[in-house]
Amino acid sequence: MKTLIKNGTIINANESKKANILIQDDKIISITTDEPSADIVIDANGKLVMPGLIDIHVHFRDPGFEYKDDIITGSQTAVAGGVTACCPMANTNPVNDNATITRDMIEKAKKRGLIDLMPIGAITKGMKGGGITEMGEMSEAGCVAFSDDGLPVSSSDVMRAALEYSAFHGSFIINHSQDCSLCRNGHMNEGLMSMKLGIKGMPREQEEIMISRDMLLAKLTGGHIHIAHVSSAWSLKLIETAKKEGINITCEVCPHHFTFDESELENYDTNYKMSPPLRTKADVEAMRDGLKNGVIDIICTDHAPHHNDEKQREFDKAPFGILGLQTLIPLTLNLVRDGVISLNKMVELTSLNPAKLLKLNDRGVIAEGYLADITIVDPDFEYLYDEKLNKSKSQNSPLLGKKLKGAAIKTIKSGRLVYDFPNVVA
């Protein structure tokens, strides 16, 4: 079976070029200006053809909380957002803290075959912060990294052991950077806005303190620490310093943290309640600078579905989290439109760098011999992001019902068309 994507503009991290892509089975076999014959021809004239996006930070709630989303609906949401590989976090029920659960998750995704599911295993058994998990077996089963995300690893000694042991197995640690002794039962960023609203805040220093600790432990152990969902300007200063010192550290940012600030909470809309919380305009600017100057390695979504009944309630009783997969492309394209990053940098942040981090040598680039994971993007397409488009079981996005610009109009996974934007002809 051969597929030809013709007339599109290929965007790689290091180049942009108008060329045709010939796919055979699951591989790209030719990048050409010719028009070879194929079984399926997709005309991508006027569209951007990017390597499939890789989201290293999602919550699919499966097993245990399938009423919010499951691996199948999570996969459907991913491809509707142009994402062809996802790393679901371990805070399921039961926690993904052993190889059996890891294998089950991967198997379930494989049966549907929309995306590659690469689970993040828990750092500690039951995510209880104590003994570390069997990282060796879990890596063999398919875990690509380890995190207790949703919760930090508070014990420095446990984190030291995790960094040492994961490095031995060629893996790395992702920490939810939060010094819980500073949480103070907070529900938003601590500052002028939280004082105004009478909502308890969490100071940004709780994130910065934990990042400081983790970078020092990475220095001690030589292990690789990846900082999840950075949200404060000072966090980036710390990470930049650590990188200059040669510490094995990388980091990610979510679209909501480079798009929204805490002023969105003025009306107590729980769809803006997330952890880490939305911070100030200055922090948002710092995130954009961090993307521009290369301190931030990756854009991920922290896609965190929650049922309407849980979100539509008093602000302090609602859970943290926001949908992200289907708004990743439009919000990241806003950075391109604002001149913060180029389209090539967008590909680097959403596909190439995640592939490198996960040591996936066959993707992140549109090139001959690479896996045919491809996202065709219309950057100028304006549409209503509504319940019909939303593929998640949950609706907790402040952007739902809003007009967005830019979308994945076709998503190809391993050479197979897995998503076609309704009523759009590419």
Add this chain to the structure above:
Amino acid sequence: MAYSKKDLISTKDLTTEDIYQILNLAKDYKNLNLQNEKKSPLLKGVTVVNSFFENSTRTRTSFEIAAKRLSSDAINFTASNSSTNKGETLIDTIKNIESMQTDIFIMRHSSSGAAQFVASRTPSCVINAGDGCNEHPTQALLDLFTIHEKFGSFNNLTVSIIGDIAHSRVARSNIYAMQTLGIKVKLFGPPQMMQYTKVFGCEICKDMDEAVSGSDAIIMLRIQLERSDDETPFPSIREYCRYFGLSKTRMQKAKENVIILHPGPINRGVELNSDVADDPRISTILSQVENGVAVRMAILDIVYKNLKGL
């Protein structure tokens, strides 16, 4: 222009005219409350639900009396016997009660924003009787009524608010309303209860002497221990009293005709010494309670007429 909303959620929503409208009406109701027959037929046939999801004695009683003096059918329910304790959501509880053809919700809740949350989801009137650390607009209005009663005007007044500003809904509602009226507001309290209070744009005092001196009215706040869980507690009551409490000795720095207000309940010997709290020349605490009924009658009057387009 008179206040035209169906709800009263925040003093931020009130103009100077709105505040005077409420206070003038409250004056009439205070006169009514001094009659032998303390009754107006205004809300006859109207069902007022005192929905208190958080403990309260004086505010709940004050609203109940206000509603009954306007001839409404006032019912109470409290968190301890409400369905929310059985797991029902707040909005389901409200919707269920509303199905019994009720008209006005007076709502107290421990969550900031809860009154607004309900108001945007019900056609009934919602009066915020205190939502978390956010606001307590009727308390602010009764404070203003009490201050106006004493001074006859709000012109050139300075008011100090002292104590646990961070956790105080009374402080927020007072600050917003007083700033609308052009009253100068000074704030003072322990540093851990003053963080980020510069957002309010008030003068921040460095000690009690500065807070007390030059003010026409002093609002003393209670330490909100119930809202400061997970935070490192204040070292001791003794220390609080010494640096942040108001006593007769501290009052030497105050203006001669100053008045002291407190939203209650008082922690005697903590934020307020009995020698101040019980001095009828300066303490207006019981007047506040009395005025609270009249102010709440005025608010019930206005929001109900707005709801019905009267």
